[in-house]
Amino acid sequence: MDRMNEGPVDPAGVTAALVGIEVYADGAEYSELPGPARDALRFAEWLRACGVPAENITLLLSPTPDFAEEAVTRAAALGIPVTPASADLVRKTFIELDRTRELLFTYWGGHGVIAPSTMSRHLLLAESIERDPQSMLFDDLRRHLLCEDEEHLGLTRQIFIVDTCGWYLKRREREPVPRRFPQGDLSDKEIDQYFLFASRDGQGAINDAGLGTTEFARQVLGYLHSDLRVLPPDVEELTRRVDRYFSDPARATDVTQTPVSIRHRSYAGSERDLGSARLRERRVLPVAPAHLHDALGRLHQRSTRHVGRFALSKSGIGAHAGLHAINVGYETLDVSAGVPKRAVYATVRHFYDAIPNGRLVVRGAAGSGKTVLAVHLATELLESRAKDEPVPVLLTLVNWRTPPPESRPDGSQAGYDRLVRHFEGWLADQLLKQKLCDDAETARALVDGRWILPVLDGLDEVRIPQEANADGPFGYLVAAIDRYLTAGSGRPAPVVVTVRSTGDDDTRPGPSSACVVEMQRLSVPEIVGALTDGVPGYPTDGHWEDLRADLRLGEASTAARRLDSPWKLVLAVKAVTGPDPQIPVTELVHALVRTGDGADEALHERLLAAFVPAACTDAVVAEPRPPDAPTAVRWLAELARHLGRHASEDLTLSRMWVIAGERRVRAVQAVAHVGIVLFFCVACLLAAVGGPGHALTTAGHLTDGTADLSGATGRRLWAAAAFTAVVTAAAAATGIAHRTWVPVVNRRTRGLRERFEGPKRSRLLLSILSGLEIGGAIGSAFGLGTYLLFGPVAGLVVGGVIGVVLGYGMEAKVGLDRTLSGNFSPAYYWKWDGLGLLAGAATGTLVFWLVDYPPWSGTAFGGAVGFFAAFAIGLISWLRYVIAMTMMKRRDLLPWKVAAFLDWGHRAGVLRVHGVSWQFRHAELQHWLAAQERPPRSRRPSSGRWLRLLERVVPKVE
Incomplete structure (x- = not known):
């Protein structure tokens, strides 16, 4: 029941408390505010005119001195005493x-x-x-x-x-x-x-x-x-x-x-x-259907971790916290989405809740805080998400795939339907690639039901072919997002997009139904506050006086224009702080206040060049560290050029081997595969002629021509030769193949020795199973080959020693991970190893029976070969990565332990984590690094001789 509308109240039943504070104890911080005390008196006059007794009205005033006497006089005329508006x-x-x-x-x-x-x-x-x-x-x-x-x-x-x-x-x-x-x-x-x-x-x-x-x-x-x-x-x-x-x-x-x-x-x-009439209330939606409850719960948890890893790294400000906390303001640019123009809300969550259907475009200059704002919004939405709300999912648009010709719109409704399906397929694919969903069916159901809130970062970074640009400045992607918002299950389809400003306020940089906000420049007080927090001694050190004087000019300040974004402030503070400042304070101050043609560009270039060296000397960053600043710059520049060549923003370990040259690495791997296989096949050929364990005697008979190759021995020799041809061809094919036929990536490598989640006892069991698989496969292969050459005793000794050493070493020390993602699952690989063992055992039993060997020996031989073959197929991507990293280490392109270097870059604020990959935190820094000239190639004659011999079989491919 609405008691406010029950009817009128007897004025004697009204009590009023009127507070008007115009003067505060701290006149500097809280300035005089002529108006509140005067308005309080006006409300008192209205109440008295309504018949409210004077004794029912309390008038608490803190008036300005010029109004104090008048306030008392006017209140006395109403019969109301003026009470000081003190706290008590x-x-x-x-x-x-x-x-x-x-x-x-x-x-x-x-x-x-x-x-x-x-x-x-x-x-x-x-x-x-x-x-x-x-x-x-x-x-x-x-x-x-x-x-x-x-x-x-x-x-x-x-x-x-x-x-x-x-x-x-x-x-x-x-x-x-x-x-x-x-x-x-x-x-x-x-x-x-x-x-x-x-x-x-x-x-x-x-x-x-x-x-x-x-x-x-x-x-x-x-x-x-x-x-x-x-x-x-x-x-x-x-x-x-x-x-x-x-x-x-x-x-x-x-x-x-x-x-x-x-x-x-x-x-x-x-x-x-009730708010403004322009702000429509958000609808209360039904909760998700029962069959999606578990999937939504998992998506929520994984997206929270995904967004957290994306945001979790230093901002590049050394030991001084504070710059990353700058709350950059923003304002709306239009009223088409129902939000008043130039509306200002300091918390993005409250602002977002006022936007009809939750469609927001955040635009601003490079380094203005667009991505930080979007990540902050996603974090807050995840923290307070209700069951009827979609799950925010952070995705980078640089991975957008331009639709094939058959999915591009032709002006008809059917054409736009195809475009929407392509965009929905891309979203579902991203959910799978980032391991936010377990299977394609679930991912598609979440997308189709609009149960995800795509937070799409970097619309301006999308690379679209020229012929795909007919539908606007951002091609089919903008059209796809627009259609996605209006198609689907009938639920509102929210979306958040970030894009760099074009400088043209009339150009809508995103969906037509979205509210567009512009990131604001940092004000002079915010710049001063950030410098005070980030630079020790800034308020009092005489070296900063020229900068302080320039900033006191307010909007006319030259330095304020050069430090008007968080990224610019990070560059400046990073350059002069830390144990080994890259730019002297006096030089930076002079560059910040200097005027003249080219001054802005020269300063920015100098600060960009100082960023990575400053990160290398940051005392806060723990091991591992790059050996020196020039090396770190060179390695990061190589990674930046790699991303530029492949039109991607993601640094993923499973694809990083292509930096060394795809054909070169595959050819080296094929030669390595064939060499290892031929060693084993030679043992098989010798055993087929002279029996297991008589390799030296058999080799002598073959050399002097006294070996008997007739009858059963001849059939065995032909079987071994056929086995050699098939296995050698398979080894060459798997080594040279473009694909590796194993799971690409499930999650990002970090701490390979701590790959397993769950209780310590469970992790220990998984580690033991992993060690048994690795040791069993490699030990049985080397043991079998040694047995064929030198007999059972030597085979048992060699197989046992190699199995134990490699099983423990590759699992506990090296952390063998065949998909290079920290996701080694013994259950997955034991399944395929078991299938390989059974297939090999069945084949071996049949072949050995045909060539007059005891079937049980064929079962053992085929089982061992099948077990190792299945294991080796899973090892292909890992071996390709090792070969590529070794080649690049020898050429000084990248470190051998590149994952450790990428983790250093994450902690230093140069890189960020996006799902299973790393990305450059600042696009401008990435482009600057990519533009650096590659230094002359250095050679190390004493290392990698075998690899140089293998590389000669392939022409140079850079």
Whole structure:
């Protein structure tokens, strides 16, 4: 039941608390605010005109000196004494409210802030100073007025007019200290609370010091005076009246203010945000169907880890925390999505919740914080996701595949349907590649049902062929996203896209139904705060005086323009901090304030060149470390060029071998395969002629021509020759093949010795099984070959020693991982090894019976060969990686332990993690590195002789 509309209240049953604070104890931090005390008096005059007794009205004022005397005179004319708006008296007023009355009317005018840590609105008290900001916590007051009062039912209707700003505290500001109210059990009585705030979260309220009032108070009082006799006023009509005024496009100014009304009915917490008429309420959607519950739960968990790894690394600021915490502002560019133009919200989650259907495009200059904002939004959405909401999934658009000709739109609806299916297929494929889903069917069901919220990073990085550009600046991708948003199961399809600014405000950089926001430049105070936090001694060191003086010029500052984004600040701070600064302070300061043609470009080039060397000397970064800065730059430049050649942003271990040259590596691997196989096949040929264990005698007979090759021996020799031909051809084919026929990647390699999740006992069991598989396969192969050559004793000794040493060494020490992803699963490989053993045993039994060998020996021989063959197929990608890394190490292109180097880059802030891959954290740094000239190739004559011999069989392929 809505008690606010039950009917009029006897004016004698009204109690009012009117607070107007214009002067604060700290005049520098909280400046005088002419208007609130004057407006409080105007509300008192309206209440008296409505017949409310003077003794029912408490007037708490902290007026400016020029208004103090007038305030007392005007209040006396109303019969109301002026009470100082001190913290104690304000608190006492609300605690001692007369609960026998029915209606509470409250007005509060003054300064207000929102603490981002709790998202709570604080009303600043007159005693507030910078080092001790005193406040009234609004939610604390509201809840106090909902608590039980055993003696009285009263104050069942409560109206709050809150005329304060809703600015968020800046990063370096202290959070207010609230004066708390006593709390008890919430009343089970029907209590109707109505709040009308002057501004939304993150916005200011327009105060006119000259007229001594605010825009908000003028509109509220204007409505109240239009019907003097109504108590309580029609709050629904009041909301509409105020909303119409502030949402009217005709009055658009540079300052946006969006009043907010909230209703709380009873302690059960019923609440609705009326807000601006332009902001439609988000629909409550049904929960996912039962068959998708588990899949959504797994997707939520994996996406949380995926987003966390993407964001988790240093920002490149050395030992000084702070720069990564800069809360870069943004503002809306259009009203087409229902959000007022130039609306400002400091927390992206609150802003996103106000966007119809959750479609957002974030644009800005390079390094302005677009990706950070998107990742922060995804993190907050994951932390508070309800069952009826889609799961945010972070994807990079550089991996977008241009649709084939048959999937490109031809102007018909069927053509656009094909384009949507292509985009949906790409999304499902990304869910699988990032191991966010276990199977293609589940991934497709989540995409089709719009149960994912794609957070698509880097629309400007998409590489689209020229012939695909006919549909706009971003080709078919933008058209695909647009159609994806309107097609599907009927659920709203949310999306978040980041894109670099084009410099043309009229160009929509994304879906037409999305709200577009622009990242803002850092203000001078934010730059000064970041330098103070990030550079020891900045406020007092004389070397920084020229920069401090330049920044004091405000918007006219040359340095402020050169440090107006988080990336620029990171570059500058990184260059002069740490144990070995790359640029002297005096040189940086001179470059920041110097004017002239080319000064900006020269400074930026100098800072980019200093970034990686500074990361190499960062004392915070743990081992492993690159040997020196020039080497780290050279290795990173090679990786950047590799990405440029392959139109990708992902550095994935399973594909990194192509840097050494695809044909060269495959040819070397084929030669290595054939060499190993021929050794074993020679043993088979000798054993076929002279029997196992007589290799030296048989070789002598073959040399002098006395060997008997007739009858059963001849058949055995032909069988061994056929076996040699087949196995040698298979070895060459698997070595030279483009694909490796094994799972590519399940997750990123990190800590190969800690590959298994779960309890320690479970990990130990898996490690033992892995060691048995590795040792058993390699030991049986070498043992069998030695047995064929030198007999059973030598075979047992060699097979046992090699099996134990390699089984333990490759598993516990090297961490053999045949898919180079940290996902070695003994169960998976034991399955294929078992199938290989059975197939080999069956084949061996039959062949040995045909050539007059005991069938059981064929079973043992074939089983051992099949077991090792299945194991070796899984080893192909690992061996290819080792060959490539060895070749690149010899040519000084990359380190042999490249995974360790990539992990160093992640911790140093140069790289970030995206699913199973690494990516450059800053696109500009990546492009700068790729543009560096490759140094002359260095040769090391004493190393890799066997590899150089193998490389000669293939022409050079760079």
